[in-house]
Every structure is written in C-alpha cells, then in structure tokens.
Amino acid sequence: MSKESHKKEKLDFIREIIAADLKSGKHSTVITRFPPEPNGYLHIGHAKSICFNFGIAREHQEIGARCHLRFDDTNPEKEESEYVDSIKADVRWLGFDWGDNLYFASNYFDFFYDCARHLINKGLAYVDEQSPEEIRTHRGNVTTPGTPSPFRDRPVEENLDLFARMKAGEFDDGAMVLRAKIGMTSSNMNMRDPVMYRIMHATHHNTGDQWCVYPMYDFAHPLEDALEHITHSLCTLEFENHRPLYDWFIDNCPVPAKPRQIEFSRLNLSYTVMSKRKLLQLVNEGHVSGWDDPRLLTISGMRRRGYQPAAIRSFCHRVGITKFNSVTDMAILEAEIRNELNQNAERRMAVVNPLKVVITNWPDDTHSELVEVPNNPANKEAGTRQVSLGKELWIEHDDFMEDPPNKFFRLGPGRSVRLRGGYIITCTGFEKSDTGEVTEIHCEFIPDTIGKDAPEGVKCRAAIHWVDSATAMDAEVRLYDRLFSVENPDAAEGGFLSCLNTDSLSVITDAKLEASLARANPGDVFQFERVGYFCADSVDHIPGEKPVFNRTVALKDSWK
RNA sequence: AGCCCUAUGGUGUAAUGGUAACACUCCGGAUUUUGAUUCCGUCAUUCCAGGUUCGAGUCCUGGUAGGGCUACCA
Secondary structure, eight states: OOGGGGSOOOOOHHHHHHHHHHHHTSOSSOEEEEOOOSSSOOBHHHHHHHHHHHHHHHHTGGGTOEEEEEEOOOOTTTOOHHHHHHHHHHHHHHTOOOTTOEEEGGGGHHHHHHHHHHHHHTTOEEEEOOOHHHHHHHTOOSSSOOOOOTTTTOOHHHHHHHHHHHHHTOSOTTSOEEEEOSOSOOSSGGGSSOEEEEEOOOOBTTTBTSOSEEEOHHHHHHHHHHHTTOSEEEEEGGGGGGHHHHHHHHHHSOOSOOOEEEEEOOOOBTTOOOOHHHHHHHHHTTSSSSTTOTTSOBHHHHHHHTOOHHHHHHHHHHHOOOSSOOOBOHHHHHHHHHHHHHHHOEEEOEESSEEEEEETTSSOTTOOEEEEEESOTTOGGGOEEEEEEOSEEEEEGGGBOSSOOTTOOSBOTTOEEEETTSOEEEEEEEEEOTTSOEEEEEEEEETTOTTSOOOTTOOOOOEEOEEETTTOEEEEEEEOSSTTOOSSGGGGSSOGGGGOOOEEEEEEESHHHHOTTTTOOTTOEEEETTTEEEEEOTTTOOTTSOOEEEEEEEOTTOOO
C-alpha cells in the first residue's frame, strides 16, 4: 500500500522490545489490548493506540498474536452502554477486528474482590475510615512524606470483616476505602498506600446493582492484563509513574501471568481540542450537533467529514511511537487525507460564485448535448459521466477578468479557455451593470475541440469548470477551515469554545442531470475541482432536497 | 521543591559507537483538459558544557528546557 512497504520496516522502541522477547523465548506470541473506558466517544488520539495495538497483533499473526478489545469499566458513574456500542463501531470502521477477544473489566469483579482479600490476608491491605480530605492531607506532598492512617494497623480479621460489610452495602459512599499497605514515604506519590476500592452505590451499565464497591484503575488494570495473559500492556506516558504500582499488584496477587507495561507518548495535534472533558462539554452544552459533529476529531466526526480509515491509519503510522512529548502538525494529517482522497474521490464540477455565460454561436436555445467527463482523470476505472452542455452556462466569477494580467490563464476579452471536458470557448464581449459589475459574458465555442488540442492560432492554457444553467441544481457545502481550528493557539485552553465558527456556501452543481450528487451515499467524497473535497453528509441529507456536504479538506494551494 | 521521563531541520520520525536520512510544510522549476495531481530541485537538523573512545546523535557526568506525579478518575 505505502510506497515504502517494500523497504525494511524500522522498529520503534516497543516493537524492538517485543522482538527481543520473542527471540529470547520469554514469550512465544504477543497479546496486546486496547482498553478504553466507555465514558465517551473515541477520537484520533485513540486511533493511534488502536492502530498500534492491533497493528502489532497483525504483524505477528503467524504466531497467533492477537489484540483484545477490553472495556475498562470500573467507574459506573461515568460509563454508559451507548459508549460501548460506539467504540465497537469505531474500532471496526477503522479496520480492526478483535475476533472473540471482547472483554469487560466488570466481568472480573469477583476476581478483583478475591485478590483484595488475598492482600488483606497477607497484611498488605487495610480498610481506612478517614475522610477523603484526611487521606489527602496525610498523603503529604512531593517533598514531604505522608503520615500513616490511624487505621493502618487494623488486624487482618477486622479488615476482612469490614471489607465484606463494605461489599454488603452496610456503609455510605465515602465512609471508608480499602487501601494497599505499601508505605507512606515513597517519592512516588502513587505508592503511598493507594486506594484500591471505594464505595459507590451506583448502577453499573454491565453489572447493574450487584456491586457497591468498585476497584480503582491502578488495582484493576494489572489484574485485567494478567488475567487475559497480555504480554505487553501499552499505555500512554502519564502512567509511567504508575508502573511500580502495576508491578506491585502483579507481584502480590495470585495472577496467572506477568504482563509488562510500556509507555509511549500520546498524540497531540496542533490547533485542536481532543480532551474528553472538553468534548463532553461541547456535546452536553449543545455547541456541536453531537459526538459525530464533523468539526470534532472524534472517529465518528471524521467519518462524517469524509476522512477515510486508510488515511487515518497511515497518519498513525507516520507519526510513529516514541516517548517524546510532541505536537504533530495538522498539515501531516491533512496531507494523508488528501493523498488518499486524490486517488479515490470522484471529481465534480461546481460553481460557487456564478457568472452567466452565453454561447452566442450555439445552434439554438433549446439544443443541448452531452459531453463525457472522466470521474477521475488519474484513474480510468472510475469511469466517466455525461454532463449536459447548453447555450447558457454558469462559470466561476473569478474565472473572468475584464483586464487580466499576463499570468492569468482564464477568460478575458478575446481570450480562450477550455470548458473542462468540453469545447474551447473564446470571449467576445461582456455586459456590465450600472454599478460596474460584470453581469454576463458572451463567448463563441470552437467546434470539434472536445478532446482535441486547440486549433492553430488559439491560445488556451487552462480548463475551467462550468455548469449548464438549464440543468443546474443547488447544493450546500459547509466549510470548516481545518478541523476545529483555532485562530489563536492560546484559545485551545479556556477559550476553546470560540473556535466553532462554521461557514456555509451555496454552490451550483451539474448534479441535476447525472443525479450522482443527489443520490450520493452518506460518506461519499467528491472533489469539486479547484475547491476541495466534500463529503455527503450522513445526517442532514434528505433525499430529494438540496444536498448538504461537509468540506473534508481544501485542495492544496488552490483557488480559495 | 522531591521523584520519574524526554530532548535530531519549522513539524513528526530514522540512523548494530562509524558518510545524519525519510515524510510533511515553505520556496523554486517542469509537466498538466483541475493554478490540483505528478515529477524534479532549494533552504534547513543532533539543547549546552565536560568526559570515555581512533571515532559520540548514540555511552557517562553536570547543566538547561519541556512533560508527568501530590483523584475515593482512567
């Protein structure tokens, strides 16, 4: 697929570790996992993790490697099954398949509970009745050590009893927690007797009201990985300081495997908003139409905008895997999108700012003919379409200049230009309104120039797009200049709501006759020549009505 | 402030201790029935200072800069 695929693929530092583990015999296969919390929709940052985790499994499929999809649903207050469904759909759409390996952390709640009891029995966990505030103060800070809880040395039997009663629902939320007994002086704050279980009387999307105690991420996650025999647990950099704790739980619990956590940097994109908190706010407060609003960099938003899965995948491949905290330029994403669309999107003609053209030597007013126009000049297989051509046309206003400079190749008095796919026409005159605006131009077409070079003596250096006014139809396109673009980078923090501007454009297309635009399937992307790529909107399009398009990306360096 | 992590052109990534490379962007040129595409080219890089070594982007030490950690979130 990619040009460099025949070259020897470079290994990132994680793939190198995996290769070494395979070579040394530490592992005979590779099992990775993508573990989202179902508390929102997936975005392009998740795409990087998905492509990476599933990609590694795919690269080693001949030795039975696989990637699990696991929902990390240990906090019932934030999680919903709507999110579970959307996440599954998005992973599939991106082109990955978890096969039979679909898991829920919530299905391991019994095991977590047993492990907790195991730790209590070993004297490595205790029930703490301090308030959240007290726990926080006693934890100390980065320079001063914490102080032990007064409940820290509770006898094992008492801990067991209290923990059982926590589970039985005898206590209110926040009354007590189960903590690991590690120490209060570590320079790593995560190691200062971290909370393992909290009381939450909440309904869980999967387990309902069966539980009122829920495990914390730090406790649950290593056990989930071990239970599934994950070999390499790949996560983002902010969990680096959690790794000692991850290992501590693995070492002290009766688990069937010893997964290894490795961290890599998350994806940051310039001029955009990706944090789930902000996305949630935009959705909840109605600033966007939903999680799939084309302005958002959610997977579903990108789908609605016309980004192709293959392009997103190659983008993820391009940005690579490192531990360096980088900010990737949006231009790299857009370059991948254009690269993909350039090969696949069918071309269409459209006029944004129409100027009337009358072909004065046209046989008669009612005569029209069909010209055959390629759907994608670079790709014969895309075929051709027939477009109606008549006496009266619309062209782009900017394609005519009353007094054109030398470097202008399009129409002007006495100049010739090709109607894309059709005849060469020569401008013989024009009309102006009282205000001095050009309202109409007159041209003569040169017979027998379709598909042929300009005759001797005619200078024709450009082809312009046009629409037969007799068959023209209106469409609406929504322009989003760069995804969720922010004029001022500082606005990304705090003022991020101000970057939601949308521009809408009316265009006239040649769609009425060929009808391909009107019956465009949601997600179909077209290139309006010299304007950009546009995706038929899956939400707003009503058959028979004016079609609505979302701009996918602008053409590079084209007429704006 | 303590601990952990990171540092290669404008941006993102490569380089068993041995000629610093690829992509994007910018700019220039050629081709073009899209001023797109395609093709070619230009500019530009190892944070700083020491050390080890025949040889350091790579190893060591010390700075500097950036990120992370002080949730009963994940």
